[in-house]
Amino acid sequence: MAARTGTNDTRLREIVTQVSERAGFDLEDLTVIAAxxxxxVRVVIDGDDGVGLDAAAEVSRAISAVLDEDEANDPxxxxxxxxxxxxxxxxxxxxxxRHFRRARTRLLSITRTDGSTLQGRVAGADDEVVHLLTGRTxxxxxxxxxxxxxxxxxxxxxxPLPAAVAQAxxxxxxxxxxxxxDPDGDLDDDLDDDADGDDADDEADDDEPVGxxxxxxxxxxxxxxxxxxxxxxxxxxx
Numbered sequence: 047m048a049a050r051t052g053t054n055d056t057r058l059r060e061i062v063t064q065v066s067e068r069a070g071f072d073l074e075d076l077t078v079i080a081a082x083x084x085x086x087v088r089v090v091i092d093g094d095d096g097v098g099l100d101a102a103a104e105v106s107r108a109i110s111a112v113l114d115e116d117e118a119n120d121p122x123x124x125x126x127x128x129x130x131x132x133x134x135x136x137x138x139x140x141x142x143x144r145h146f147r148r149a150r151t152r153l154l155s156i157t158r159t160d161g162s163t164l165q166g167r168v169a170g171a172d173d174e175v176v177h178l179l180t181g182r183t184x185x186x187x188x189x190x191x192x193x194x195x196x197x198x199x200x201x202x203x204x205x206p207l208p209a210a211v212a213q214a215x216x217x218x219x220x221x222x223x224x225x226x227x228d229p230d231g232d233l234d235d236d237l238d239d240d241a242d243g244d245d246a247d248d249e250a251d252d253d254e255p256v257g258x259x260x261x262x263x264x265x266x267x268x269x270x271x272x273x274x275x276x277x278x279x280x281x282x283x284x
Contacts, residue, residue, distance in 0.1 A: 058087070058113075065108045066091050069101065072144065074134055085127040090134055094148060097133035106131040140198040146171035151215050153201040154178070158194050165201070166190075169215060184211045 059076055066073045066089070075090035091097055091105060110129055140146055140154070149168045154176075157163050166178030166188055176195070178188045207217060 061112050062089055062109055065112060066105060069105050069108065071097065071101075071105065074138075081128075083125055085125050087127050087129045089129070089131045091131065092134050092148070102131045102133070136200055136202060138199070140200070143171060143173045143192060146176045146192070146198070149200055151207070151217055153203055154198050155201055156190065156195055157197040158190075159196045160194075161196075164188075164190075167211065167215070179211060179214060184208060185214055 055078070058078070059073075062076055063073045069091075071091040071093045073089070074092050075088070077086075077088045079086040079088065089105075089109065091102075093101075106129055109131070113129075140149060146168060147170075150170060151168065153165060153167050155163070155165055164178075164180060166180040167184060168176060169179050169187070170177045171192075173192075175189050175191050178190060180186045180188045206212075207215070212218075
């Protein structure tokens with residue numbers, strides 16, 4: 047078969063969509079980026095319960111397996127590729143009804159089609175409207191037709207939901223952890239054990255020679271640092 051340099055975008059999207067849906071996810075975005083002689087195939091999926099690391103890895107393996115089996119049609123072109131499966135970022139615009147439904151309890155910044163803006167917390171959504179809690183108290187109900195929304199994004203928050211808002215949304219806050227609760231007294235014992243262990247390590251360090259290894263010491267292997275991976279992201283290379 048003659049070498050092909052382009053990608054069969056239609057066939058590639060069909061494969062990725064089918065595999066994602068079988069795994070219970072929606073395909074949110076698919077891009078193919080040329081990177082020298084290679085290609086980066088970036089797949090963005092999402093689900094009602096989010097996308098975990100194991101799920102992303104499973105979808106990545108499934109897509110890769112189908113692409114390898116479909117070499118006759120060669121949907122990725124003849125060049126080697128890197129497959130990246132990830133979940134949407136926090137700042138992605140909400141454009142479909144399912145996006146608003148999955149953003150329940152999240153704070154949105156909305157720009158309407160008439161140019162006006164508002165902030166509100168998602169209480170619910172369907173195919174036609176999104177129900178928000180707005181106002182200074184965050185408890186004023188407001189229903190906005192999706193057709194009137196020009197742009198909507200989720201705001202990053204660092205504080206927990208106010209108790210009144212959580213109650214209005216039917217959200218049960220997590221019980222606080224009492225760091226002073228140690229009924230068995232194990233915490234003090236563990237701290238004492240750690241202190242004793244540190245003293246022993248210090249004494250052992252004092253006995254070691256300074257300025258180099260003993261003549262009988264084994265050669266040390268160089269240390270290799272492995273970068274931490276990004277949650278919900280897996281890569282496979284063919």
